Amino acid sequence: MIQLQQVEYSVDDKEILKSISLEIIEGKFIGIIGPNGSGKSTMLKILYRHLKQSSGKVTLHEQEVWDISPKKLARQMAVVSQESTLLFDFTVRDLVMMGRTPYKGWLSSDNSEDMSIADRSMKLANVAHLANRTLSNLSGGEKKRVMLARALAQQASILVLDEPTNHLDIEHQLHLMDLVKDLPITIIAALHDLNLAAAYCDELIVMKDGTLHIQGSPDSVLTTEMLKEVFNIHAGVSRNPFTEKMHLFFYTNTAMDTRGEQ
Numbered sequence: 067m068i069q070l071q072q073v074e075y076s077v078d079d080k081e082i083l084k085s086i087s088l089e090i091i092e093g094k095f096i097g098i099i100g101p102n103g104s105g106k107s108t109m110l111k112i113l114y115r116h117l118k119q120s121s122g123k124v125t126l127h128e129q130e131v132w133d134i135s136p137k138k139l140a141r142q143m144a145v146v147s148q149e150s151t152l153l154f155d156f157t158v159r160d161l162v163m164m165g166r167t168p169y170k171g172w173l174s175s176d177n178s179e180d181m182s183i184a185d186r187s188m189k190l191a192n193v194a195h196l197a198n199r200t201l202s203n204l205s206g207g208e209k210k211r212v213m214l215a216r217a218l219a220q221q222a223s224i225l226v227l228d229e230p231t232n233h234l235d236i237e238h239q240l241h242l243m244d245l246v247k248d249l250p251i252t253i254i255a256a257l258h259d260l261n262l263a264a265a266y267c268d269e270l271i272v273m274k275d276g277t278l279h280i281q282g283s284p285d286s287v288l289t290t291e292m293l294k295e296v297f298n299i300h301a302g303v304s305r306n307p308f309t310e311k312m313h314l315f316f317y318t319n320t321a322m323d324t325r326g327e328q
């Protein structure tokens with residue numbers, strides 16, 4: 067289980083996260099949603115130990131994440147973050163092989179098992195055909211899928227994704243969501259597309275102004291009242307006729323005014 071207990075994060079005098087407490091049960095697909103600047107990425111960065119909270123506690127299986135060695139943490143948690151700056155221009159295969167680093171000792175080389183895990187991960191993320199290309203000349207969506215392949219090669223039990231569908235065309239968005247949904251691991255993803263969140267997540271965490279506004283099933287969380295209060299939009303809630311999943315329709319006052327004039 068992952069737990070955040072009264073986690074706060076401030077920069078200078080600015081409070082970015084305000085007393086966040088939550089629990090994430092293993093094996094679920096958790097979506098983090100909320101408007102721009104509500105604290106989603108900051109919370110994820112604290113979770114995967116990229117940032118240290120100003121106060122409070124973050125634990126993984128009851129152990130404080132800062133007490134876990136980086137190598138051990140990397141065997142438990144893989145991350146696809148929003149920005150992926152690399153110093154050197156690796157090939158896709160080399161980059162995906164880096165996902166195997168947490169399993170290696172000093173100077174040990176890649177073995178056939180590592181290579182077949184990397185191959186499988188590239189196939190799953192639909193980047194096997196790019197294996198010998200270098201990262202610098204890939205498109206934004208291709209890069210994103212390569213980063214996912216590297217995270218899959220890490221074979222961690224928790225996968226953290228910060229806006230994973232950003233840059234992806236609709237086919238690859240659905241492919242990525244199908245792929246991660248089928249993994250028998252915990253997925254924690256910051257998502258902007260509320261319909262993807264509704265269709266794929268077991269549970270949603272809604273952030274607002276650095277606080278946890280509400281946590282629960284998509285059906286219980288995605289109400290027209292919450293969408294007005296947190297996202298400042300009007301929405302209608304319906305069902306996707308093909309998947310039976312919840313589907314949201316959005317409109318603004320301007321759109322309604324225009325309609326009224328017709």
Ligand SMILES: Nc1ncnc2c1ncn2[C@@H]1O[C@H](COP(=O)(O)OP(=O)(O)OP(=O)(O)O)[C@@H](O)[C@H]1O
Pocket residue numbers: 077080082100101102103104105106107108109
């Ligand atoms: N180092 C920093 N210094 C000052 N402000 C910061 C810093 N890091 C984050 N912030 C601010 O904290 C708030 C939360 O940022 P965060 O990136 O977590 O939001 P988010 O919900 O992920 O947003 P988005 O949906 O736009 O990606 C924002 O107002 C951001 O400008």
